[in-house]
Amino acid sequence: MTLTTLEPAPVRxxxxxxxxxxxxxxIHFCPWADRLQDGGEFLRALPGMDLxxxxxxxxxxxxxxxxxLDCDWHGENVRAFGAMRxxxxxxxxxxxVGIGGMLDILAAPAAGExxxxxxxxxxxxxxxxxAERVFAALARKGVRILYYAFDxxxxxxxxxxxxxxxxxxxxxxxxxxxPAARLALRAGTRTIHRSCVxxxxxxxxxxxxxxxxxxxxLGSKLGLTPHRKRQIDFLxxxxxxRFVASCDHSVAVASxxxxxxxxxxxxxxxxxxxxxxxxxxHTDRPFWSGCLGMVPVCENSRAGGRLEELHxxxxxxRYDHGDLESLADTCDQALEATAEERREVYDHFxxxxxxxxVVAAALHAAGAPAKP
Numbered sequence: 030m031t032l033t034t035l036e037p038a039p040v041r042x043x044x045x046x047x048x049x050x051x052x053x054x055x056i057h058f059c060p061w062a063d064r065l066q067d068g069g070e071f072l073r074a075l076p077g078m079d080l081x082x083x084x085x086x087x088x089x090x091x092x093x094x095x096x097x098l099d100c101d102w103h104g105e106n107v108r109a110f111g112a113m114r115x116x117x118x119x120x121x122x123x124x125x126v127g128i129g130g131m132l133d134i135l136a137a138p139a140a141g142e143x144x145x146x147x148x149x150x151x152x153x154x155x156x157x158x159x160a161e162r163v164f165a166a167l168a169r170k171g172v173r174i175l176y177y178a179f180d181x182x183x184x185x186x187x188x189x190x191x192x193x194x195x196x197x198x199x200x201x202x203x204x205x206x207x208p209a210a211r212l213a214l215r216a217g218t219r220t221i222h223r224s225c226v227x228x229x230x231x232x233x234x235x236x237x238x239x240x241x242x243x244x245x246x247l248g249s250k251l252g253l254t255p256h257r258k259r260q261i262d263f264l265x266x267x268x269x270x271r272f273v274a275s276c277d278h279s280v281a282v283a284s285x286x287x288x289x290x291x292x293x294x295x296x297x298x299x300x301x302x303x304x305x306x307x308x309x310x311h312t313d314r315p316f317w318s319g320c321l322g323m324v325p326v327c328e329n330s331r332a333g334g335r336l337e338e339l340h341x342x343x344x345x346x347r348y349d350h351g352d353l354e355s356l357a358d359t360c361d362q363a364l365e366a367t368a369e370e371r372r373e374v375y376d377h378f379x380x381x382x383x384x385x386x387v388v389a390a391a392l393h394a395a396g397a398p399a400k401p
Contacts, residue, residue: 050119051143051397055388056134056172057110058148059125060155061100065133068111068123075104101282105228106384110147112230115389128155131163135170143398145197147388149177151186161191173197173398175391177384179225183210193218198391219395224335226387227316231379234286234321238368244360245291245323246274247314256351257297263353264295264360271364286321292371293363294318295326315345319378322371324363328356344374 061078062071080096081087111123121142126134134146146167153160153176164174175198176182183189183206193199193213202224205211214220246261264272273291280288288294296314315325315336327336329347339345346366348359380386 050117052119052121052141053392054121054124054139054142054144055110055113055392056124056126056144056146057107058131058146058152059103059107059127060152061103062107062125062127062130064130065124065126065137066130068107068125071125072104072107072111075100098277098281102228105282106149109228109230109383109385110388113385113389115393118389118393120389131156131167134172135166139171144172145392146172146174147177148174150179151182153192154186154188156188158188160188161195164192164195168195171398173395175200175388175395177388178202183207189213198395200387200391219391221387221391223387225313225316226382226384227313227320227378228384229285229317229320229379231320231383231386234289236322236372236375237289240290240292240322240371242364243271243273243291244268244293244295244326244364245288246272246276246295247280247288247318248274248276248297260353260356263356267357268360280317285317288317289321289323291323292366293326293360294321294323295360315339316378316382319344319374319382322375324366324371324374326356326359326363342377343370344377 056065057068059071061075061080061083078100080093080100084092084096086092107123107125113120113123134144153164156163167174174192174196176192176196177200178186178189179202180186181203183201183203189207189210190213193210194215196214196218198219198221199214200221200223202222204222206220244264246264248257261274261276265274294314294317296318297312315327318325325339325345327340327345327347328350329337329340336345336347340347346359346363349355
């Protein structure tokens with residue numbers, strides 16, 4: 030196994046506008062953070078953080094492990110946003126904040142900098158009935174808000190319509206948005222239809238020139254439906270030791286960057302979800318796999334969406350839904366993919382399909398705030 034260490038893949042940027050770079054301060058809402066603090070300090074303290082007070086039954090080792098995996102995963106969002114770069118933007122050190130520190134943002138000085146709160150998932154609902162008041166107060170203070178929504182938030186998150194008028198950027202994976210939610214957005218809100226991406230710093234994992242000729246199933250307990258178990262059993266019989274299944278809640282952050290040692294990443298996608306948007310692209314596993322240098326293999330359970338676009342571009346290998354022989358043929362092809370083909374996948378996903386690259390581009394496209 031040979032590793033090639035690369036400089037982080039460059040983020041594609043638009044030409045910079047004339048004049049000085051915008052000085053941008055990103056404040057990322059992390060559910061495991063508390064008071065407003067420097068993002069680097071938060072990450073340094075994360076491994077030793079006592080999670081017991083945040084676990085319903087800290088004596089349950091399974092719950093404790095799930096909490097650690099979730100905490101570390103959200104910490105990687107902090108890392109990814111803290112590493113953002115974009116031509117025309119001068120990113121100041123990132124800050125992390127949790128529920129207990131939202132009002133700290135209002136008291137923090139902001140002379141000479143453009144401040145953005147970046148929040149994702151269904152985390153606005155963690156603020157409960159105060160979400161609308163907090164978002165309104167931040168907007169009045171000049172803090173712009175970028176919300177990267179998953180899980181069809183416009184239809185399933187109760188506070189969506191209340192916070193919608195205060196958003197500057199909405200990135201969402203459902204199309205169309207719920208009609209009432211779209212009407213609640215103010216006219217100047219920038220909306221971007223985009224699915225999950227990888228919460229990795231571009232180029233964090235070195236490209237493996239000669240990986241092990243094995244298939245890694247990068248799944249989760251939530252996704253182990255009868256359909257998926259049938260596929261896993263089939264792949265175990267067909268490939269034996271050349272098939273490795275990871276079915277934990279998630280992948281430990283400390284181990285994630287090592288997964289590029291495998292040739293193929295067999296990734297779950299959204300077939301088990303019943304809503305159209307989530308069924309098309311609701312998963313980040315193909316994006317992880319591509320960033321790590323594996324060949325992403327996914328099911329063609331839905332036409333359209335990001336997975337289909339990437340398949341047509343030759344960046345994801347797809348097989349026919351429910352067809353085990355098609356799955357085997359696709360895995361065989363992926364195992365035969367050349368280093369050059371894998372390199373193309375690796376370069377694209379690190380350049381285009383990480384959360385930092387998507388958010389940095391969105392912040393740049395949003396433009397400088399209007400002068401009062």
